Amino acid sequence: MLDAVNAFIAEYGALLAEGTWSTIVMVLVPTAISYAIGLVLGVVLYLTAPGSLRPAPVLNAVLGWIVNILRSFPFIVLMVFIIPFTRLIMGTGSGILGTIPPLVLSASPFIARMVEQSLAEVPRESVEAVEACGASVPRIVFSALLPEALPSIVRGVAVVLISVLGYTAMAGAIGAGGLGDIAVRYGYYRRVEEVMWVAVIILIVIVQVIQSVCDLAARKVDHRTASVVKAASKRAANRERAAIKR
């Protein structure tokens, strides 16, 4: 048994380690870039909504359309569809670099909607109270809205990371490697099922770690009592289900 394990590690260990590393890079780098875009977009969507702090119906509708259109693409279709654009800005349409533009284009609108909804969960009276203090809109956003929404935004990070992890499995189609690609190649084409099994187990572990770290961080930054948080996270769970269905 031990010999078999050693033989397996000798043959596939390096492959799986490299795949794990590629996956982690492919998840973290585009997600970080996407948050820079998605946070801004989410705040603008929130502020320009009807009845919000800076209503701008046309801008809101246009941004909403763009977000919805990008979210309509299945990831694998988007990835292939924008290859010319990817080549243009990354110099290559394949490999890990080639996955960054499609992942960013896919994740940013998703994040924008998550952020928009996290902001919308901040109680209306809290926002009005700081408005009634004479706070400017930037002040309201940076000193009240974002800090109040932070626990919800952090919980959203887990949902986004896990979705992006799912997308990276498809990135194998443009030769980006990663665990998903390994699982498909070895499990489906080469019928070396042990490799697929191990790849899947590593993916499960990554998902668990993402969820646990984000939950812990969200609890750490949340200063509401348990009962209030429970109600809020129940709302958040419903929102996540709705977001994933879309």
Add this chain to the structure above:
Amino acid sequence: MIEIKNLTKAYAAAEGAPHALDNVSLTIADGDIMGIIGMSGAGKSTLVRCINLLERPTSGSIIVDGQDITGLSGAALRSYRRRVAMIFQNFGLLAQKTVLANVCFPFLAATGKVTAANRERALELLDMVGLKEKAQSYPSQLSGGQQQRVAIARALACDPEYILCDEATSALDPASTNTILKLLRQINRDTGVTVIVITHSMGVVEKICRNVAVLEHGRVVEQGSVADVFANPQSNAAKVLLERVDWDA
């Protein structure tokens, strides 16, 4: 002094729908504790939210110390809002900030920073509402009555000339209600700040107000001193609110 003249607020609803506020005229003297009372949907919240322009009136004017404020925007609006503090039914505190940081928020809003002197002042105000030892707590660790006292301390941090209370005691039990009302009355006596109290409870009006206006379907149907209105209510709305009508009729 606040003079409300022919104030009308229409929501973009169907043509001919009743207005939230219909030609309301009202004068609130400096140093007064003025009650604005009415049933749910009478327009009293809309009226008070027009005073600090959380809602924009459709027509009419609100003249505060000689200046019509209905056209204000930008920096002028923000500096006007600092003169008119507001407290809310559900307190409107920031759950992720400490009690002290909540009370300091108006300073942050006004100047972009919170100085040591600001914090000192905030602690004085917390002391005044009896919550100095809770400065480092978070709102959710406090009872409703305590949260509303924090909201009052925050309102006073602006050093306001007017305090608008939108159903400020409606979510509180009778004991907390009394504490809040006494606090508002004491602040009114000590600082001369004008207090405008929106409520559907005649008990609240009776306890702290000097003058009262009764609103029904967006119109002022009766106004006068609390003593007069209580002794001899004229409008049907006032009679209902005073429970002077046979409820089972």
